[in-house]
Amino acid sequence: MDMDALTIGQLGQATGTKVETIRYYEKIGLLPAPRRTAGNYRSYAAGHLQRLGFIRRARELGFAIDEVRELLKLAAHGERPCEEVDQLVADHLEATERKIEALMRLRRELRHTLKSCKGGRIAECRIIQALSPAPAARKAGPGSSSHA
C-alpha cells in the first residue's frame, strides 16, 4: 500500500535535497508538514515530491525563498494572467546579468593578476603588490604628508 509514501531520506534523494533542508523548509512553512507514521516518521506523498521539486528548481535558478513562495502562490491558481510571473522572471534575469558582469570583471582581474606573478619571492610578488598600496602612486615616507 501507499507506494508514494516516501521517508524524508527518500524524498531528499529524489529531489537532491538534504534531510535537514527539508525539515527546515517545513519549519519556515515552505513545504507543508506531511502525515506521520506510527513511529512518528514523516511520510511524504506525491504532492510533496512535486512541490519540493518546484522549490528546488526555482532555488537553483537563484530565486530567493520569498520569491519561491510568490511563485508557488501564483502557480496555485492558473486562471490569472501570467504577467506577475513574467515580471518576477524578468527582474531576476536582470539581476543575473549584473552578477555575470561583475564576475567577469573579477575574472579579468584575477587572470591579469595571475599572469603578472612569475614565481619570484613574495617581496616582489605582483599579486601582493596589486593588493597592497593605495591606488595612485604615492611615495609618502614618514613625516610630511597632507591630509587629503
Added chain:
Amino acid sequence: MDMDALTIGQLGQATGTKVETIRYYEKIGLLPAPRRTAGNYRSYAAGHLQRLGFIRRARELGFAIDEVRELLKLAAHGERPCEEVDQLVADHLEATERKIEALMRLRRELRHTLKSCKGGRIAECRIIQALSPAPAARKAGPGSSSHA
C-alpha cells in the same frame, strides 16, 4: 602632530568601509586594535589604512575572510617564494569561472522561459511549467506506479 591619526569614520571614508565593519574586523582579529585617545576613541595610523585597504581590495576580488587572513600572513614575510599566493589566486579564479558558467546557464533558462510566456494565462505559462514537473514526460495517474 600625528597627521595620520584617523578616527574610525575617517578610516571608513578613506577605504570605503562602514564603521561597523571596521569594528567587526577588529573583533575577529583581522585588523589590529589601534591606540585610543583620551576620550577612548580609536586612533588609526598609516599602517591600519594600508592593511584595511588590502583587506577591502581582497574582499572585492571575492576572497573569503579566511583567505584574506592567509594572504596577509603570506604578504608579511617577503622572503618566501610566492607559490602559495599564486595557488590561492588560481583556485579562486577557478571557482569564479565555475560560478560564471552556472550563471550563464541560468541566464539561458530565464531568457528561454521569458520568451515562452507572452501574456497568456498561468495555466499555459511555460515559466511555471518549466519549474513544475519532473523533466521526462510521464502521465502517471493515481494507482499503479513503480517505486523508482
Added chain:
DNA sequence: TCTGCACCCTGTAGTCCCTACAGGGTCAAG
C-alpha cells in the same frame, strides 16, 4: 531473540559577513 546498524526524531547552536539597533559618552562650534 538479540544485536547491530542505518535511518529517523526534536531542539539548539553555529556558519558567513556583516548590519542595525539601544543606550550611552565625547568633541567642536555657535
Added chain:
DNA sequence: CTTGACCCTGTAGGGACTACAGGGTGCAGA
C-alpha cells in the same frame, strides 16, 4: 551651555542553511 555629529560597547538579526547532541525506530542477520 546647548546642539549635533561623531564615537563607544554590547547584543540581536538576517538569509539559507548546516551540524551537532541525545535520543527513538525499523529491519536484517546470527
